[in-house]
Amino acid sequence: MTETSALQPVVILVRPQMGENIGAAARAMLNFGLTEMRLVDPRDGWPNPRAVAMASGAAGQVLDRARVFPTLAEAMFDVDHAYATTARGRELTKPVHTPATAMAEARGLVAEGRRVALIFGPERAGLENDDIARANAIVTVPVNPDFPSLNLAQAVLLMGYEWGREALPAQPAPAAKRPPGEVPATRLEIEKLADHWEEKLTEARFFFPPEKAAPMRLTLRNLWSRLPLTRADVQILHGMVRQLTWKTRAD
């Protein structure tokens, strides 16, 4: 695990209760490359074997490196900009972000060399107003208002996911990233395939009645050229028509 703290937000868990949740939060962080955890006054002290048991493997290193502080103010000693995650409905005069807009903004701040923190409250009660007062902005996850309860690790996961999304060089082309090794067929290969099928279908008297033959051929040509066929697909389709008509030729 490399030291990337200057390039990523710090995750601060305020008065976390269950060790398991701290471990699960460490896992969720690492899933998206976040490695710097700070703990404010954890209920059961620190280190916590239940946290370690839940984290396991590389996520254990996030816990090993976690720093513990008695107060949120101290945990924020080097933080330039902080986002407080809360359930919806707080009456506070701060900007309210979704995870997406918060992490987009955070990306810009981090790129400028600013220290960003994501602050999460205790499992049941959430952050107190005194905690939120220390943050520059609020983040709430857009959830079903009839069932809004997210646990601590889930909240961390969604923020990490949005951080990771923003860290991607660019959103991949929306439609269809091709798996590597899949070579799209060339126009010439498609044309030969179309010729092969047209020949076999002609022999099989597919283009019937005669007055419909021309539009049918055109429809088929359009079909081949419209489909996103790979070179491998083209080979299969050659093999299919060859095999299907093999018996016919042998008559």
Place this chain on the structure above:
Amino acid sequence: MTETSALQPVVILVRPQMGENIGAAARAMLNFGLTEMRLVDPRDGWPNPRAVAMASGAAGQVLDRARVFPTLAEAMFDVDHAYATTARGRELTKPVHTPATAMAEARGLVAEGRRVALIFGPERAGLENDDIARANAIVTVPVNPDFPSLNLAQAVLLMGYEWGREALPAQPAPAAKRPPGEVPATRLEIEKLADHWEEKLTEARFFFPPEKAAPMRLTLRNLWSRLPLTRADVQILHGMVRQLTWKTRAD
């Protein structure tokens, strides 16, 4: 909980193992307004008291309404378009989406009245290739390659989150421009087409040698489900194989 099944994706859990994870998945679904769960051959049978204990409250209703099927094929009886969630690195010739691009596309499909499914595999092993062959596209979450492990409920959570994000009014309508008059084939139509071709190709001894028959069938299934076929295309393709093999049958 209102009946909104036509307006949202179905979540299909294939061979889930732990009841707790089924319950946690139900919670994650409901967090983002998804209420229709289907279970394929759950390891510990159904209903499962551990699932109920984990779900609690309104999420229990998601479990109450969950439908159980012996096979994935049966669970997909009314599904038009399916996304299979996998860890990265599968060598399959299907479009690979992020949760974001998948749910943007799904939004467009659902708006057109199409049935969309999100398919999740068993906890450890994930989906098998036979399962994935039934899907139209793959979704992988962009995670830290050094620590990619997401649990079942987390994978459901991220897909639900992206679905919920798209459901927000501010999000622009996803680009799903279809040429007018072009009706996409349903999944069932594609499956019948695949069956028809498989039957004829089997008669023509296309799947040879025997030890290669299974992977060849799988490749072909993947080919059909990956291509953006219209209803008209499907009719043509039925006609083609019928005509190509007509002489053979008449021998």
